[in-house]
Amino acid sequence: MATVGIAQANGWQNLYGFIDQTGKEVIGPQFLRAGSFSDGLANVGYNKAGTSMPVSGYIDKSGQLVLKDLGLINHEGQLVTAPVFSEVKEISDGYAYVNHGGVRVDYVSGYDGNASPVVETALQGGRWGYVKLTSRQQ
Numbered sequence: 001m002a003t004v005g006i007a008q009a010n011g012w013q014n015l016y017g018f019i020d021q022t023g024k025e026v027i028g029p030q031f032l033r034a035g036s037f038s039d040g041l042a043n044v045g046y047n048k049a050g051t052s053m054p055v056s057g058y059i060d061k062s063g064q065l066v067l068k069d070l071g072l073i074n075h076e077g078q079l080v081t082a083p084v085f086s087e088v089k090e091i092s093d094g095y096a097y098v099n100h101g102g103v104r105v106d107y108v109s110g111y112d113g114n115a116s117p118v119v120e121t122a123l124q125g126g127r128w129g130y131v132k133l134t135s136r137q138q
Contacts (some may be wrong), residue, residue: 001026001061003034003042007118014120016044018063027063032104032121037061043088045104045121056087086126095130102126 002021005014006029015029018037033045041058046065048055058067071085086102102125108117 001037003036004029007112014118018042026061027059030063041066087123091133094133096133097128098131099123099126099128 001018003016004019005016007014016031016034017025017029018027018034020026031044031046035043040061043056044059044065045056057065060066085098085100086104087099089097089099091097102123104121105124106119106121109120110118112118
């Protein structure tokens with residue numbers, strides 16, 4: 001599946017979903033951000049219920065949120081670090097590239113054909129660095 005962003009009628013943010021290889025919508029646009037699927041799960045951003053606080057979680061291929069508000073997980077979906085990171089970019093060679101303390105903010109990235117603002121979300125601040133994972137965490 002591929003991630004797609006859909007501009008909302010209010011023009012304030014894109015919502016992300018997934019399409020299959022034919023372009024057919026598989027999971028409708030409902031996430032603030034969405035990553036690629038790996039081992040049957042995809043990392044997504046969404047607003048925590050009852051708040052406007054964006055958090056991360058993982059969905060399965062049916063779009064069901066199966067793991068929410070987590071830190072790093074291993075291939076079996078087990079939590080291997082506390083949920084203290086604002087973002088995890090990649091995991092490679094036993095290290096995870098993470099941001100601690102960053103905050104997601106909305107910003108106007110341009111305007112659509114109807115002069116409505118196109119709002120996107122970006123991570124600002126915090127500190128980036130590498131976290132060494134133990135063999136149990138990989």
